[in-house]
Amino acid sequence: MVTLAAEGILTQQRIGALQTEAGSVIPEATIAYQRWGEFRGSPDGLNNLIIVEHALTGDSDVADWWCDVLGPGKALDTDTWCVLSTNVLGGCQGSTGPSSTHPDGQVWGSRFPAISVRDQVEAERLFLDSLGITRAHAILGGSMGGARTLEWALMYPERIDSACVIAVSARASAWQIGIQSAQISAIERDPHWQGGDYYGTGQSPAAGLAAARRLAHLTYRGEQELDERFGVSPQQGENPLGTYRDRKQRFAVESYLQYQGRKLVERFDAGSYVILTESLNRHDIGRGRGGLIKALAACSVPTMVIGVDTDILYPYHQQEHLSRNLGNLLGIARIVSPVGHDAFLAESRQLDNALRRFLLLSQSTDTGVGDYSI
Template identity: 40%
Template sequence: MEQVLSPLAIAHQHVVFEEGLALDCGVHLPRLTVAYRTYGRLDAARANAVLVCHALTGDQYVAETHPLTGKPGWWEVLVGPGRAIDTERYFVISANVLGGCMGSSGPRSPRGEEGDGQALWGTDFPPITIRDMVRAQRRLIAHLGIERLFAVIGGSMGGMQVLEWAATYPDAVFAAIPIATAAHHSAQNIAFHEVGRQAIFADPDWQGGRYWQSGRTPARGLAVARMVAHITYLSEQALTRKFGRRVRAGSSVLGPYSDIFEVESYLQHQGSSFVHRFDANSYLAITRAMDYFDLAAEHNDDLASAFAGTKTRFCLVSFSSDWLFPTSESRALVRALNRAAANVSFVEIETDKGHDAFLLDEPDLARALSGFLAGCAEHARLA
């Protein structure tokens, strides 16, 4: 187990919108907190802002040491001075999603109106959608004095947010880069998420979601959820290349019931290290939001109409070995964008690293991003 700070001990940079937020489910969230980080400087024209949207278990600590884990930011390979998303040129913003557990309003944040610092939302936090997340980000952007984002970029669930940004606020997005994503979750994607949720529900320490009162959290259930999800982030080839059937040092096949294969201890580590930095109820809420997401359904079952008349420039990226959000999903989006006569380019990157490739040091991804952004900057007459 890694030694990490208590999640609740950290003060995240944030802004509070006392007017709250009307959610898709019909509930009006009485008070909206958005935790965020920025990198680089907003130019005088307020035209160089790039919003980076994070994935299911990501957060706003994109390009700096993570305050809980002490590890590098999750996209430092791509975001920073001189990097593909160059913080010397762009003003990079990233917000913890609504429903998250790193300072934005979510199951782990206090129910403000009860005036009791100990009372947290837990599973009473209203169900949220990707569009709700985007609405919360929109508030943050306005708060920062920005009317139009130069670019919105994100992978996986971050890509869903990019699509939702482009569909909901087309005039506020000059360029959109949805990476390794889809217009909706497939039955298989939902099924894998459901296994994770059932693992959390099955943990008696989940206690109907009110675990914060007892001090015991459903760590074992959440770890199992993380383990199964992690398999879907990697390709079969990547697992074979990294671990194959190698047996752990000091371990032997036909020994007692313990982790024998390296891939087993790797997965167990993925599970146990995750539970220190993530909240089980946030995991439930955010996986739900991903499963609900259906951009076509939001537009009369016509994906193209989500982008009707759009002036946004799109660059879609997929990875050849990603079986969670396969290239076919990106192609379906490209076809819809073509039907909407949108300006769209598409790159499928050859890699055996699976869905996880969007988080890794993948030179082809860096080249695609920096090239597309440079081209857009020219069109936008960015300084």
Template identity: 45%
Template structure:
């Protein structure tokens, strides 16, 4: 396995600023038949639409991300952008050429309608927020595109759960996607992925502060959400990387034989605490349940039949060490007749490589857009320990 690099000291170029905007998209009929009233979608945009609105690019975030793809922290924005270097003048998504749209997902807590939003009675939805699916999330994004006058996207790109939505866009709305990049995702949620999510959901629901999902305005099930994130984060990294970084070592200054922690234990606890400072537990439940529902073949004659619906130029990327969305699952997506490239992101970092290995990822995106020169650009490598929201 490749040796793990130390932190880089080179800073990426300043990211272009884009303020958050919220657009009402009307009522949304869910896959279940239930109607979610007066849905609002929060998004950020970089660059300008051209006269015929043909230069729009849609970037879709992962599980606990949001619309803040690039940029610094700021008011109402607790995290830095999760794909620094992707968007801006001369970047892989060059804002002199492309207008980049990044919505926060339906069911999340990034401003788009979710469990903490006000229901028609004025109180937070809480336990009354309906069960949603990946297809529902894509429909909400399509309604946003309608409001913005965007008939089709030059590119739809996302990683992990964002990759699920990218693929669903291509299968559900083939006439509205000209190119599609699916990073570290699958055609349908696997039994293994669902199995990992079950104890995460139980940890939240069994927290005494959950109150059946109606815990607003209180802090809610913070301990349960911390545990859920610890479980999830262990699947985001490879076993080999955790062994190399931590092994069975004790946390500095602590002795596990006397009640202290292991280094890897401290690492997971750190990421659990980071999440509860910025994320809503009900949204975590809604989004993991939506992820579990993912199956582009549902009602379409199976996955292979659904893949044949895709008309966009499809690029699929897998991570060599990903144990959550395995390379085999990406290869299944790449069997689509529309697939132009199956790229392997060679990395020891596991699933998180779609956020960490920006040199490789941005090259894949640039090739999908037909920009060979930009495919060779190598932005500064992010620090190993911290990754953006996923």
């Protein structure tokens, strides 16, 4: 019998020691999770469990950031499915990360090791084992969550019946590593970073984290959307066209990006941002598997791919690459939107349709393969 936390309640589960891909050990690790809907079926066979993987600065609260697709009558129908989501290893919402307490009673801080997407998946495997679950009907996620989904399908194909990979690539591109490394640098150059050991000092690298978020947010949104919203308009009551540059006189888009930076600082830890961003730099499903094409071809899990036509962070051609090479493709869906990468969070109607299609195909023995816009 599987015993899960009360519906929607953030709960921590100890998973024991975890050895990272690079050889470090995280003792006494904890994974936080939430679930919606009742678990039905066998924990070792057919069941109704869907695992949802969140993006970089997301968390396990799917009911918050994917509220339009989770719940009775929606794509992730909680009258039918048991939806479970973890907070990623290295995060700051209940799972072990840099801001967590080390076994010696102090904060991990700079001692927290670099981790890979594979380490995140291994932590989730240990987490499911601790619950007595060895199989799930489906796993799905977008962006960093999509990377974890893809690694699940390659690392533990015998444990999932289907997968849906959204808005991600088979490996980090040089462009992605470059822009993500610039974000890490913005945090590390903040004098309050203190080598990653700012916890308990009364100071934090808030300015660096806000700058990193401004850079990142430009890759999350579409150029067309931002230009239509802001263009060259000044922020209300300000004049960025004066005789001398004045940082208090801003274009409207500058004010918007500063707002996004402040919002992240209020809810996210800079140490986790660095650790998780670095894990995306290390994302490469071909590493140790004979390269990308060989690794994708070996994927036996029925997998659907979803991309966004205006995504500049993970361009749609990267999802097309996945679809051409995956060994067991259910289909590929294209979200059409000016929003860019964040469309997998913002375009709820299109995403709801795509997820319904995925779950229908995941339950069918005659799936077929299709390429369609929603």
